[in-house]
Amino acid sequence: MVIPCSGIGKVHGLIGREATYRVTDGLAYDKTATLCLALLVKGDPEAVEAVQRHRCITIDGCAKACAQKNVEMSGGRVAKAIQVAEAFRNFRGARPGTATALTEDGWKISEAIAQSVHCEAAELLGVEGTVR
Ligand code: SF4
Incomplete structure (x- = not known):
């Protein structure tokens, strides 16, 4: 399961969702x-079961780590926690866009995160035989 934070109103959230x-x-x-984080927050049984049964990779916009924390509070297993803000360190001076539209820089950051998540999922696949 790849679960981004909501991050509405922030470009970091949009980058995380697009990477997902x-x-x-x-x-x-x-x-x-993937699934809607709000379902976990409200305790939806299917969403809770999904994060408990599968390895999860969370993508959070900032250090508040809403996706990671809610997966963990739901009893889910976070195999990898990614923060978009940290990914910015490799793109110094980037102008990623706004909460509603990414620039070329924004799409590059999103793609780098997606590649990282893909590698992590492939590793989990190798270790566990399945990532679903
Ligand atoms: S992790 Fe940060 S950006 Fe994402 S929903 Fe929480 S406060 Fe918003």
């Missing part, structure tokens, strides 16, 4: 899935 879709709809569409 790049993995779950593209790079590893047949091996990964």
Whole structure:
């Protein structure tokens, strides 16, 4: 499971969500899935079961780590916790865009995160035989 934070109103959140879709709809569409973080927050049984049954990679916009914390509070297993803000360190001076639209820089950061998540998922696949 690849689970981004909500991050509404911040470019960091948009980068995390786009990175998630790049993995779950593209790079590893047949091996990964995502879910709405709000379902976990409200204790939806299917969402809670999903994070408890599968290894999770969380993508958070900032150090508040809402996705990571909510997966953990739901009894889920966080195999890798990624923070978009940290990814910015490799893109000094980047102008990523806004909360609603990424620039070329923003898409580059999102793609780098997606590649990292894809590698992590592939590693989990090798270790566990499945990431779903
Ligand atoms: S981790 Fe940061 S950006 Fe993401 S939802 Fe929480 S406060 Fe917002």
